[in-house]
Amino acid sequence: MSVQQTLNEIRDRIIEEVPKEITISNVEFEGPEVVIYTEDPRKFAKDGDIVRELAKKLRKRVTVRPNVKVLSDPEKARNKIKEIVPDDAGISNIYFDSEFGEATVEAEKPGLVIGKYGSTLREITENIGWTLKVIRKPPIETPIVQSVRQYIRAQSEERKEILKRVGRKIHREPTSEEEWVRTTHLGGSREVGRSSILLTTPESRVLVDCGIKPGSNQTPYLHIPEAYPISDIDAVVITHAHLDHSGLIPLLYKYGYEGPIYCTAPTRDLMALLQLDYIDIAARESDRIPYNSKMVREATKHAILLEYGEVTDIAPDIRLTLHNAGHILGSSMAHFHIGEGLYNVTVTGDFNSGKSRLFDSASNNFPRVEALIMESTYGGAQDNQPSRRRGEDKLVDIVNKTTRRGGKVIIPAFAVGRSQETMLVIEEHMRNGKMDKVPVYLDGMIWEATAIHTTYPEYLNEKIKNRIFHKEKNPFLSDIFHRVDSNNMREEVIKGEPCVILSTSGMLNGGPIIQYFKQLAPDPENNLTFVGYQAEGTLGRRIQKGWDEVPLSGGNERTESVKVRLEIDSIEGFSGHSDRQQLIEFIRSMKSKPEKVLTVHGDEEKCIDLASTLYKKFHMDTLAPKNLETTRYI
Amino acid sequence: MSVQQTLNEIRDRIIEEVPKEITISNVEFEGPEVVIYTEDPRKFAKDGDIVRELAKKLRKRVTVRPNVKVLSDPEKARNKIKEIVPDDAGISNIYFDSEFGEATVEAEKPGLVIGKYGSTLREITENIGWTLKVIRKPPIETPIVQSVRQYIRAQSEERKEILKRVGRKIHREPTSEEEWVRTTHLGGSREVGRSSILLTTPESRVLVDCGIKPGSNQTPYLHIPEAYPISDIDAVVITHAHLDHSGLIPLLYKYGYEGPIYCTAPTRDLMALLQLDYIDIAARESDRIPYNSKMVREATKHAILLEYGEVTDIAPDIRLTLHNAGHILGSSMAHFHIGEGLYNVTVTGDFNSGKSRLFDSASNNFPRVEALIMESTYGGAQDNQPSRRRGEDKLVDIVNKTTRRGGKVIIPAFAVGRSQETMLVIEEHMRNGKMDKVPVYLDGMIWEATAIHTTYPEYLNEKIKNRIFHKEKNPFLSDIFHRVDSNNMREEVIKGEPCVILSTSGMLNGGPIIQYFKQLAPDPENNLTFVGYQAEGTLGRRIQKGWDEVPLSGGNERTESVKVRLEIDSIEGFSGHSDRQQLIEFIRSMKSKPEKVLTVHGDEEKCIDLASTLYKKFHMDTLAPKNLETTRYI
Numbered sequence A, B: 001m002s003v004q005q006t007l008n009e010i011r012d013r014i015i016e017e018v019p020k021e022i023t024i025s026n027v028e029f030e031g032p033e034v035v036i037y038t039e040d041p042r043k044f045a046k047d048g049d050i051v052r053e054l055a056k057k058l059r060k061r062v063t064v065r066p067n068v069k070v071l072s073d074p075e076k077a078r079n080k081i082k083e084i085v086p087d088d089a090g091i092s093n094i095y096f097d098s099e100f101g102e103a104t105v106e107a108e109k110p111g112l113v114i115g116k117y118g119s120t121l122r123e124i125t126e127n128i129g130w131t132l133k134v135i136r137k138p139p140i141e142t143p144i145v146q147s148v149r150q151y152i153r154a155q156s157e158e159r160k161e162i163l164k165r166v167g168r169k170i171h172r173e174p175t176s177e178e179e180w181v182r183t184t185h186l187g188g189s190r191e192v193g194r195s196s197i198l199l200t201t202p203e204s205r206v207l208v209d210c211g212i213k214p215g216s217n218q219t220p221y222l223h224i225p226e227a228y229p230i231s232d233i234d235a236v237v238i239t240h241a242h243l244d245h246s247g248l249i250p251l252l253y254k255y256g257y258e259g260p261i262y263c264t265a266p267t268r269d270l271m272a273l274l275q276l277d278y279i280d281i282a283a284r285e286s287d288r289i290p291y292n293s294k295m296v297r298e299a300t301k302h303a304i305l306l307e308y309g310e311v312t313d314i315a316p317d318i319r320l321t322l323h324n325a326g327h328i329l330g331s332s333m334a335h336f337h338i339g340e341g342l343y344n345v346t347v348t349g350d351f352n353s354g355k356s357r358l359f360d361s362a363s364n365n366f367p368r369v370e371a372l373i374m375e376s377t378y379g380g381a382q383d384n385q386p387s388r389r390r391g392e393d394k395l396v397d398i399v400n401k402t403t404r405r406g407g408k409v410i411i412p413a414f415a416v417g418r419s420q421e422t423m424l425v426i427e428e429h430m431r432n433g434k435m436d437k438v439p440v441y442l443d444g445m446i447w448e449a450t451a452i453h454t455t456y457p458e459y460l461n462e463k464i465k466n467r468i469f470h471k472e473k474n475p476f477l478s479d480i481f482h483r484v485d486s487n488n489m490r491e492e493v494i495k496g497e498p499c500v501i502l503s504t505s506g507m508l509n510g511g512p513i514i515q516y517f518k519q520l521a522p523d524p525e526n527n528l529t530f531v532g533y534q535a536e537g538t539l540g541r542r543i544q545k546g547w548d549e550v551p552l553s554g555g556n557e558r559t560e561s562v563k564v565r566l567e568i569d570s571i572e573g574f575s576g577h578s579d580r581q582q583l584i585e586f587i588r589s590m591k592s593k594p595e596k597v598l599t600v601h602g603d604e605e606k607c608i609d610l611a612s613t614l615y616k617k618f619h620m621d622t623l624a625p626k627n628l629e630t631t632r633y634i
C-alpha cells in the first residue's frame, strides 16, 4: 500500500467517524501526526472528545487545523482573545502562524488562557477560527528561547514542507520480509563522550544521540557503512542536551541529513544554547570548529517536540516514547517499540534514579522492554556515592572555611544540570544560615541555562515548580546570585572579596572557568571544588588526580604553565547520574525485566564491571559493547 | 600519493635495479601483480634471479611479459617449442595468448617442458619471445576444466582490462586516519550454510565466501548497509568450492560487483561445476533460481588464482595468503595481514586437521594470528569421531552384508570431497579382497569432480599424487567404477544386480540420488549409508533422524510419500572436517596462539559449546557470533 493509499484510507475513516455537519477539506501526514484541515474548526472545538476518539481509533496522533479561509483577520482575532481571556492571565505576546492556522499566546498564567478542561481555548477557537497554543512567559528573560521561538515562527512555511516530507517517509509502505533488530555503537561505548547509537531494522535506521568527546577530538564513527548515507536515516533522537549527547547533531546536517530530530522542548532550546557556546569557545581557542551556527539553526528547524509518555510513529516499524530520565532539564529515556509487538529497546541516556532538588527520579515503569542500553558512568565496583545530605554538608564546610580565611571557592560546572542543583543547595543553606552569606557569581552559560529552567517548570518536580511560580519564592531570583557578563566584571570578581564562583565548562576544557583558575590557582587560600564527573583527558581530570602544575593555553596567548596550589575538593553527592547501587536497583525494580542489558557511557572497566555484576545478579544476558560493534537482538 | 605516482616510483626503482641493457617498455599493475613489459624477454629469461630479487625488494608479486612486437609468429613459435621440448613430455596442446604474451603448453609430463630449475622454459623464451605457462594434461577427460580454460582464453582482452582496474584499486592511496578491524557475519554463524563474512577496515572491505543454505531458501544478508554497495567491495575470497561457501558468488555479479575473486585453481573449476549443477537441479525442481549461467561465467572470468603460501596484496591495507585446509581439493584457510603489522585475522573455512586419503592435514603454522574465525561443524561436546579405520571397517561390513543378501548400497555424497574419499576406500578394499567386488556406480557430478582431482594432483598428498601419475595405479581409473550418464542406465542400475551407488546431492536435497532413493527405499534389503554431515532441514537429516515415511516432490510429478524401509547407517570416520578433539588440538598446537577465536559454521549449540570450551582451556577471548553481528578486533 502506497503512502497515498494509506492516507486515503485514513481520510475515509475520518469522514466516516466525524459528525456529518463537519466538513473535512484535507487530511495530511505532517511529521508523525495526522492533520485534519477543516472549514469548521468551531464545530470540532465544541466537542473536545472527537479528536481524542479519532486518535485512539487510528492509533495515531491527530491534530485539527482550520482551513485558511475560515481564519479571522489577526488584528480582530487578537482583540477577541484579549476580550475572552481574563486580565489576570497576563498575556505578554500573541503570534499568528497562518501556515499552521495556529495562534500562540504567551502568558504569565497559562492556566487562565486554557480554562477548565480547555473551555476558554475552545471558546476562543469557536470565535476566531484559529487553534491556540499557550506558552508560559518565562519568569527570567531568556534571549535564547526567544530567538529559537522567533526563528521557528519565521521558518513556518519551510517547517510545514519538512513535516510533510517526514510524514510521508514515516508512513511509507514497509517492504522487507526479514525481521531483525540491531544496534551499532558509533560512540560512547566503554568511554564517556561522543554518545551515539544506531538502531536498525530491515526497514529503518534511527540514530540516538550524536555527541562530542570532552578532552578529545574523537567523534562518533559516522563514516562507517552502517550509517551511510546519513541522508537516508529515518530519525534522530536526542536523549538530552549535554554536548556529549547532542554536540555533533548539527554536523549531521552538514553531512546531508535533512530529517527530523525528536526531543523534548527544553532539550531543543538547551541544545541550541550549548552548541552555540561550543562553537564560540572553539573559535576563541582556535580549535577545529566542525560546524557553524547555520547548522545549529538547521538542527533547531528540524526538531519535532515530544512530551514524556507521548507514543509517536517515527518510522514504518518504530514507535518512540520518551520518559523522564531525572538527569537534567528535559532529559529522556528513549523507548523504541519495534514492529507490532516484535521487540522493545530502551536507551536510557544519562539518568538519575534518585530524587534531586530539581527533578523527579527517572521512570522505569515501561510496559515491555526486551533490551536495555544503560549508562554506566558510576557503574564501577567502588562507585557508591555518599548521600546527597553528606555532599551538601561538605559544600557548606568548604564555602565557610574558604571564605572565612579570605579565599574564593571556584566550582566548575556544566551550564545545565549541576549548576542549578548547586545553586539550589547554596541558596537554601545561605537562607537557613548554615552557610555564610557571600556573593555567588555565575559565569559562562549558567545564567541563561537557569533561565531556561524557569521557562519549562512542567519538567521540574512539584516542589521547585511551585516555588518558581511565586516570584518571591523563586530561588533562582535570590539576591545572592550575580551574573558575570563582561571581562571587567570577571577581573573585579577575581580581585575582590571572598565569594563563590560557578562557571563553565564543567571539566575545565575551555570557557571562563579557565581565567578564574589561572589567576586563583597559585593561592593556597582558594579552593576548587568539583561537583561533576571529570572525563579522561580533560584538565579537570588532571587536577583531580593531583597534578601540581598544569599547562594552559589561554585564548590568544601562548601556552603557559600554572602552579596548582589552591585546595582541591570533590563532592560526589550532587551527581545527575545514578550511582552503582541505584543502577542495580533500577534493574531490580523494573516490572518487566529486560532479557538483555548493554552497558555503555562509562570508563571501560566500569562498563565491564557493571555488565558482569548484572549478569551475576539477575542472570540476564549482559554485554559491554565496543564502539563499532553491532549487536543483534532478534 | 596517487596510484600513478606509486607506479612511477616502482618503475624508476625497476629501471635502477635491472641491468642497463634490458629495455623496460612499460610497468603496470595487473591485479595484485606488478607487470613489467620488456622488449628483451630473452635477457630477462637468461637470469632467473632478476625477477625474484625485484619481487623481494618491492614486496610485490612481479611478472615479466614480452612487449608484443618481439613475439614470434605463433606458428613458428609452436614449431620451436616442439623442437626444444623432448617428445617424452607428451605435449597435447599449445595456446597462444597475445594479450598477455603468454603461451600455454599442455603436456602429460610438465616437468620435461620446464626442465631443471626452469632451464627448458628459459631456452624457449629466449628463442620465441613468448613467456610460457605449463599445465598438466588431465589423465581423465574433464569437459568443465576444458571449457573454463577455453572461456578464460577467449576473454583474455577483457581479463586484462579487469586486472588493470583491480590493480589500480588495490594500489590506491590509503586515506583514512583511523585504525580498526571488524568482521560482520552475513551468514553461517550459529548454523551450517550460507557462509559469508565481511572483513572491514576504514580503508577496505573483503567478503569471504558467499554460500547457499542447503534445505532452506535463506541467503547471506547481502542487503545490509555494511555490504552496500556491493560494487564497492574490494575483494571476494573463496575458501573452497562447496556450495555452502561458493553457491551465491554469481549473485554478487548480478548485484553489481565487478571485482576480483581470489581462490585456488581447483576452487575456480569445481565452483563452476557445482554452480552450474545447482542451477540445473533448481530448474528441474522448479525452485527459485537466483542467477543464470552467464553470472557463473562472470564469476569465473573475475577469478584471480592463488597458490598456497603466496602472499598477495588485495587492498591498500590487506594482504592475503591461502593455506591448505585439507578439507576438499583446493580448500584453503584465508589469512589476512592487515596494515603494516597492525593485525592478522585467519578465516579457516572448513578444514580437516587429520590426514585423509586425499589431502595433507590442514596447516596451522601461521607466523602471526591475532584472531581466528574457525568452523565448528563437529564442535559439540559429543562430536568426537571414531577413527577412520573403524569407519572403513564399517563400510566394508555394510557393503558385504547388503550385497550378499541381494541388496544395493546407496551412498549420498557431495560431488566433491566425500565422494573421492569413499571411492578410494572402496577401491582399496575391493583390491585387497576385504570387500566383495561389485560394481560401483557414480552418478551426478561425481565423475566430473573426480576428473578435476586428477587435473590438479599438486593439491593432493604425495601418496595419491604418485599413484595418479602412473596410469596403471590410478585408483580412479579402476574397472570397478562405472559412470551413470543417462536415465536409462539409472533405471538399469536400479533394477539390476547388487551394487554400490554413489550419487549427489550429499544431503538428498535434489540430484539423481532422489530417484535411487525413491525406488530403493521401500525394500528392506537395501541400505542407505550417510558418510557426511546432514544439515537441519534437509531430507537427509530427516531420514537420519529415523522418519519412516517422507514426502518427495519428484521432478515434474506431484509430491508423493515414500516409505523408508531400507536399512539406514551413518559412518562418521570419513568426514572432511576436524572432529572436536582435532579442533581443540588445532588451537593447542598453534605456535602463535590467537588472542580471540570466533566459532562459526556449526549448529548453534555446537558453536557456543566450542567457544566456551576454548575459553576454559586456553583463556582466550572466544565468541560465537550471530548472523548480522559485528565484532571489532582493534
Ligand SMILES: [Zn+2]
Residues within 6 Å of the ligand: A240, A242, A327, A350
Ligand atoms: Zn548528561
Ligand SMILES: [Zn+2]
Residues within 6 Å of the ligand: A193, A195, A242, A244, A245, A350, A601
Ligand atoms: Zn553523558
Ligand SMILES: [Zn+2]
Residues within 6 Å of the ligand: A242, A350, A533, A576, A577
Ligand atoms: Zn553527565
Ligand SMILES: [Zn+2]
Residues within 6 Å of the ligand: B240, B242, B327, B350
Ligand atoms: Zn565444505
Ligand SMILES: [Zn+2]
Residues within 6 Å of the ligand: B193, B195, B242, B244, B245, B350, B601
Ligand atoms: Zn561448509
